[in-house]
Amino acid sequence: MLILRRVVRLVFVFFVVTFVTFVLLDLTPGDPAETFAGLNATPEVVEQIRVDLGLDGSLFERYVHWLGNAVRLDFGDSVVTRGFSSFDLIRDTLPKTLELMILAELIAIGIAVPLAIASARRPGGIIDNLSSSSAFGLLALPSFVLGIYMSYVFGVKLGWFPTIVDNLPGLNDDPIENLRQMLLPSVTLALNLVAVYLRLLRSDLIETLQEDYVMLAQARGLSERRVMWRHVLRPSSLNFTTAVGLNVAGLVGGAFIIEILFAINGMGSLVIRSVILEDFNVVAAVVAILTIAYVSLNFIVDLLYAWLDPRIRHGAR
Template sequence: MLIFVQRLGRLVFVFFVVTFVTFFLLDQAPGDPAERFAGLNATPEVVEGIRANLGLNGSLLERYTRWLGNAVRFDFGDSIVTRGFSSWDLIRESLPKTLELMVLAEIMAIGMAVPLALASARRPGGFIDKAASSTAFGLLALPAFVLGIYMSFVFGVKLGWFPTIVDNLPGLNDDPLNNLRQMFLPSLTLALNLVAVYLRLLRSDLIETLQEDYVMLAQARGLSERRIMWRHVLRPSSLNFTTAVGLNIAGLIGGAFIIEVLFAINGMGRLVIQSVILEDFNVVAAVVAILTVAYVMMNFLVDVLYSILDPRIRHGAR
């Protein structure tokens, strides 16, 4: 229990460091958000009043402490550019699309990588193993945006199976089939790079686990190969795979932002890019805070899953 408290404490420390550094860098950026919010013809008195309303008065530490206290209540301040909307309003509108893209990509990646890795490990050097390894090597060499361009051209422009512009995405509850059809191509594009990483990692661990004595004993008892692979080999081989899935969240966020711009999805990626260009720093700080929380919590969950998958880690921490 103590080890988890210590890890959680380190993650909280990381959150404070990342948000403070972000706050500091945004504070050093040229321009005055209050002047931008007030407009070109605003008087100094009006600008000063807006600065007070936006919480821009006081030292950097005072403003960060005030911002942090409000952020705990999901109050990230008003958008400087989009009048009448708070930063949280804009994030709440964009976040579900980004989450859906990431979740679908992870489901696709795991759904393709695990069966391929099991088939490859059962017959190392066989046809499936060689084909899967060659495909994974090729996918690793292609950046997500290049792969997305090819996918859009082939399946969107030439074949017309899927839309290449997803700027009018219906809600998943309103029209699930149309929603999934529009999100399929962006999700698959994001998933293919993950498939290559997961496949190579899991395949190596599966082959190593197959050499363990208890696996050979299960084979000697006459258990079916499928049962041995799924019940006795996959779980102890999943430690590195679980770590890769958890830690890939950071890369998945960056990849999702690129895919959103490529397919014109109104998600967090487009929101961040537009906010940076328009100097809407309240929105940028809010997005960084939310992504940092997501990242550190995913790291913590990976630690918890470690102890569940391998009790030796839990016992060794006592």
């Protein structure tokens, strides 16, 4: 029953987000039919194209028609890139955006968790002071500022990494070169996440270390490492898991900025280009796919809560 309620809630969120997006796109100046027809098209031709594109009905009728097609992954054709559907364009750009986000998340978790554990073991120590100071500094810097700085230092001055990633090879074709080109954008995107995860997990670990059952485990002579990994880290991960799930939306926005900064032909570039050229079918398709991804990930996070803390699962019954 609990899972069913969450599924219903997520479906409701999808309908609300896609409908609001549809309304906002409808209020945006410009006519996709005129864009598709070209500058020299007559009003009769534009009207016929509007009928062919299904733009002649009311807002609600067009939304219902679009939704019925979207269920079959048919988001309509691009009105700018002739001969390609919206799904074709997304399919070509989505892997690069996903790779950037996944790499950034793995880098952030891989840096933040060990630093948080080391800081919690010795609060006020050298590692704790250095990591806390660095976290405050990273939180104060927007990702595009970090990107410009890192691109200049590691790309222009040192020449270790490319500053323009416009010819990215596939992971299957050349994984080493692919990762070399994506490392700098991924690290840039990950640094702000490191600061958030580090501060959140560190405070929860310190609080959990003061619990009676942890002190009892220490009194039984269990090693510090075993106490940390078996008795402390799991119950301290609830807020951390929440942050990972909720940061997906911010991660998408940050990924779009990083893609523009490093000239990565991902979904960020596609969305900006589609908005400028009034290719609203593509914009609506991107929003729908991102909404599905976001609500699905939040559903997974809800399930992880029950695994991390059984009290949540039992209390919901």
